[in-house]
Amino acid sequence: xxxxxxxxxxxxxxxxxxxxxxxxxxxxxxxxxxxxxxxxxxxxxxxxxxxxxxxxxxxxxxxxxxxxxxxxxxxxxxxxxxxxxxxxxxxxxxxxxxxxxxxxxxxxxxxxxxxxxxxxxxxxxxxxxxxxxxxxxxxxxxxxxxxxxxxxxxxxxxxxxxxxxxxxxxxxxxxxxxxx
Amino acid sequence: xxxxxxxxxxxxxxxxxxxxxxxxxxxxxxxxxxxxxxxxxxxxxxxxxxxxxxxxxxxxxxxxxxxxxxxxxxxxxxxxxxxxxxxxxxxxxxxxxxxxxxxxxxxxxxxxxxxxxxxxxxxxxxxxxxxxxxxxxxxxxxxxxxxxxxxxxxxxxxxxxxxxxxxxxxxxxxxxxxxx
Ligand SMILES: [Zn+2]
Ligand SMILES: [Zn+2]
Numbered sequence: 001x002x003x004x005x006x007x008x009x010x011x012x013x014x015x016x017x018x019x020x021x022x023x024x025x026x027x028x029x030x031x032x033x034x035x036x037x038x039x040x041x042x043x044x045x046x047x048x049x050x051x052x053x054x055x056x057x058x059x060x061x062x063x064x065x066x067x068x069x070x071x072x073x074x075x076x077x078x079x080x081x082x083x084x085x086x087x088x089x090x091x092x093x094x095x096x097x098x099x100x101x102x103x104x105x106x107x108x109x110x111x112x113x114x115x116x117x118x119x120x121x122x123x124x125x126x127x128x129x130x131x132x133x134x135x136x137x138x139x140x141x142x143x144x145x146x147x148x149x150x151x152x153x154x155x156x157x158x159x160x161x162x163x164x165x166x167x168x169x170x171x172x173x174x175x176x177x178x179x180x
Numbered sequence: 181x182x183x184x185x186x187x188x189x190x191x192x193x194x195x196x197x198x199x200x201x202x203x204x205x206x207x208x209x210x211x212x213x214x215x216x217x218x219x220x221x222x223x224x225x226x227x228x229x230x231x232x233x234x235x236x237x238x239x240x241x242x243x244x245x246x247x248x249x250x251x252x253x254x255x256x257x258x259x260x261x262x263x264x265x266x267x268x269x270x271x272x273x274x275x276x277x278x279x280x281x282x283x284x285x286x287x288x289x290x291x292x293x294x295x296x297x298x299x300x301x302x303x304x305x306x307x308x309x310x311x312x313x314x315x316x317x318x319x320x321x322x323x324x325x326x327x328x329x330x331x332x333x334x335x336x337x338x339x340x341x342x343x344x345x346x347x348x349x350x351x352x353x354x355x356x357x358x359x360x
Binding site for chain 1: 200201203204205208232233235237238239240266268270272273310311312313315334336337338
């Protein structure tokens with residue numbers, strides 16, 4: 001990802017934090033994390049986020065998904081003798097569709113990003129509107145996509161170690177590589 | 181606490197969630213927790229909150245303090261072989277003064293609730309404005325009071341077991357007793 005792409009998506013994310021009335025410090029605004037998952041198609045597969053806190057025991061993040069932007073299918077395996085990351089997603093603004101293991105939903109609202117269909121295999125749909133939330137236990141496959149307006153989503157979880165996340169799509173690199 | 185007091189303080193808390201643009205479900209609104217800590221003086225010593233999630237590993241709450249309302253001094257001791265509750269407070273709206281162990285602040289902004297002065301012994305002051313946060317490690321004494329406008333504060337923590345909290349003031353009962 002180019003530095004200017006990161007800056008461009010930081011600016012976009014800020015608009016959504018403002019719509020959701022989420023107050024960030026100047027330092028947080030300047031450091032919004034922009035992830036393209038190494039697929040170089042961030043408008044479709046990507047995520048913007050601020051990590052509020054990430055101690056050995058607790059993590060909290062505020063995430064932005066642009067309209068129809070997708071966080072690709074992944075799971076959080078056991079790490080260092082702990083059961084793996086547990087996540088609660090709470091929609092604050094907009095709408096997000098969360099897909100998890102379980103009975104496939106007959107007519108899901110979302111499609112995977114074009115060209116990546118093979119890497120989306122769980123289809124139990126949970127729709128989250130503002131104030132609605134869902135808790136995901138460790139090591140279960142999941143992915144999520146914003147509705148047409150985008151979404152702002154709080155994540156409350158155990159310790160977060162992105163480098164241990166397992167993505168279904170082997171092309172994905174979670175840790176962004178930023179060029180000048 | 182009388183049922184009608186609970187309803188009255190639920191309604192007050194709702195005003196603050198609205199000012200902070202925090203979206204709650206109808207069920208959450210109907211069940212806002214109102215705590216008077218058994219002192220029967222909730223305007224001074226009290227707290228209103230919504231528990232979003234509280235699993236074995238992670239807890240998230242959205243708290244409201246009315247103007248100058250105080251959550252009294254307490255600590256979270258080790259429980260069942262875990263190190264005790266770890267808490268991050270993030271101010272979302274208004275202003276909150278947090279007092280923790282450490283160098284006493286020379287001219288603190290807050291006074292303890294009248295008549296309870298003896299039960300407030302830690303005076304290292306941390307002022308939290310919207311977007312500012314502080315992480316408290318287990319078993320350290322702390323208390324907090326809102327500024328003149330009140331405050332809305334997110335808490336991200338490990339598992340919460342109110343019944344294990346240790347309050348400095350022996351008169352306090354954390355679990356509310358509601359009369360008809
Ligand atoms: Zn996840
Ligand atoms: Zn506490």
